[in-house]
Amino acid sequence: MxxxxxxxxxxxxxxxxxxxxxxxxxxxxxxxxxxxxxxxxxxxxNHFKFWSVANPKYDKLFLKQLYLLLKFPGRLLDLRRKKNFDLFSKKHxxxxxxxxxxxxxxxxxxxxxxxxxxxxxxxxxxxxxxxxxxxxxxxxxxxxxxxxxxxxxxxxxxxxxxxxxxxxxxxxxxxxxxxxxxxxxxxxxxxxxxxxxxxxxxxxxxSKEYWRDTFIKDIGSNYIFVYDSDNNQQLKKIAQKIAKQENYKIYTVDKHIKYADKNFYFEAPDCFLSLILHSKLVLTNSFHALSFSLIFNKKFLVFNRLEKINTRMRDLMILTKTDYLLISEENNIEINLDQIVVDYNVVNNIIENKVNESKLFLEKAL
CATH class of the missing domain: 3.40.50.2000 (Glycogen Phosphorylase B;)
Structure with missing residues (x-):
């Protein structure tokens, strides 16, 4: 079909x-x-547009020229990310x-x-x-x-x-x-x-094996992976604390995360997968970082987003019985790595049954 x-x-x-x-x-x-x-x-x-002005107050001739001049070096550098993502899309x-x-x-x-x-x-x-x-x-x-x-x-x-x-x-x-x-x-x-x-x-x-065999590359070890769309200060505090305790590095793909030891912002999605698979711990407020943490059976913590779109992560965590790993202001507690425990025998069984149900839906619908 x-x-x-x-x-x-x-x-x-x-x-x-x-x-x-x-x-x-x-x-x-x-x-x-x-x-x-x-x-x-x-x-x-609107991605990677050189001549766009995000703030209307700068949309006047002189201010606009100055704004674009200041933004130009960073936007030129960002084309590396666009190029790598475009190559991934073209290939896959x-x-x-x-x-x-x-x-x-x-x-x-x-x-x-x-x-x-x-x-x-x-x-x-x-x-x-x-x-x-x-x-x-x-x-x-x-x-x-x-x-x-x-x-x-x-x-x-x-x-x-x-x-x-x-x-x-x-x-x-x-x-x-x-x-x-x-x-x-x-x-x-x-x-x-x-x-x-x-x-x-x-x-x-x-499957986990498919993702691993198709995309994963060696990216090192002994690091915490941070994927944080909000520059969440609670996430930062926990990441730095555990990294210091365990002598881990902090890796990220977020352009604005300045406390990371290494930033893979310019890399394509296959690098994102490798970063999750090889990490010791994933700290995130991203739905797909959570999803691949579950697929790869990783330790993780999830933090609420500032935008009202936390439903995505919360529902998946409730489904997989991991919602106790959702961190919010109400449960702002001190966390150590050995406290983060996931029973993947339970999680994998839930996911397997739901995957079968999901595939069956597509089969019957088509």
Whole structure:
């Protein structure tokens, strides 16, 4: 079967790239011909733009010129990250040649397929423009074509009342509906959409051995891996404390983390996987850093995000019975490495059963 998927594409994020790759790889491994639609709406196309001005107060001729002059060296350096991610995508992610920028363009020049899948990632997160874009609900696909959502994420516990009619209308057109979080099931049930299954993110569809044998490279050992989107001070404190106690280095992929001994910000997603696999401990507020920590059976702690998108991590941790490793301001406690214990016999059994259920959903839907 020829399948087209639509997701957050080429957004230069490790998790987004890997989940996109994983879904295509699984679909192709079971005999389908799958590729991603080359969909780049304006709100997901602002990466590595040399002449953009983020703050309106600098958008005046002299101030703008000074702003861009000061930003230029760093932006030029950032092209290394873009180049490495683009090479990863070119090698590993099959993508249609036609570039689409909005839902109307997709309708007028429909990518030809037997089935269309939206997901995974935060495509329905209305906290961002993703969740307000009809294209991510397969609105461009004719009513007589097979439409499936796989592990689509709202990323929040609720959506605004004014968006509920839009969401209900668009999702009601989808033939087989699955979401990534149990909170997503609840959101849709409250809208009167009941034929919904909670499934795992696509990265779980590929085995630990597959990820290891395909992408992992030697990156050293005796380090803590930090993936922190908020520059969380509690995370920093725990990382520095454990690193000092155990004589570990601190590695990261976050541009803004200045306390790390080594920063892999410019490297492609395969490096991200290697950093998690070889680490002694993962400290993160990233959903996919958590996911691969579970896949690779690592020690980890998860910290709440400042943005209201903690549902993603919380639901996965509840599912795998690891929510006691979620650190918040309410349980700001002193932690030592030997206190971080995960029973992976239990976790792996839960994940295996859920992976089988997730694969069965796709098989039946297709």
């Amino acid at each position: 020829k399948i087209k998927t639509i997701t957050c594409h080429e957004v230069y994020n490790h998790g987004a790239s890997l989940q996109e790759y994983a879904l295509l790889t699984h679909l192709n491994s079971v005999g389908h011909d799958a590729e991603t639609i080359h969909y780049k709406p304006f709100f997901l196309s 992610i099959a993508t249609g040649k036609t570039l689409y920028k909005n839902n109307d363009e997709l309708k007028k020049n429909l990518p030809i397929a037997d089935a269309y899948i939206c997901g995974s990632d935060q495509i329905w997160n209305s906290f961002f423009l993703n969740g307000k874009d009809p294209a991510f609900y397969l609105d461009f696909v004719p009513i007589d074509k097979l439409k499936i959502s796989y592990a689509a994420s709202f990323a929040t516990d609720a959506i605004d009342n004014n968006l509920k009619p839009f969401v209900k209308e668009k999702i009601s057109r989808i033939n087989a509906i699955s979401v990534r979080e149990t909170s997503g099931v609840k959101i849709l049930n409250e809208l009167g959409i009941n034929n919904v299954l909670q499934v795992l993110d696509p990265v779980f569809l590929l």
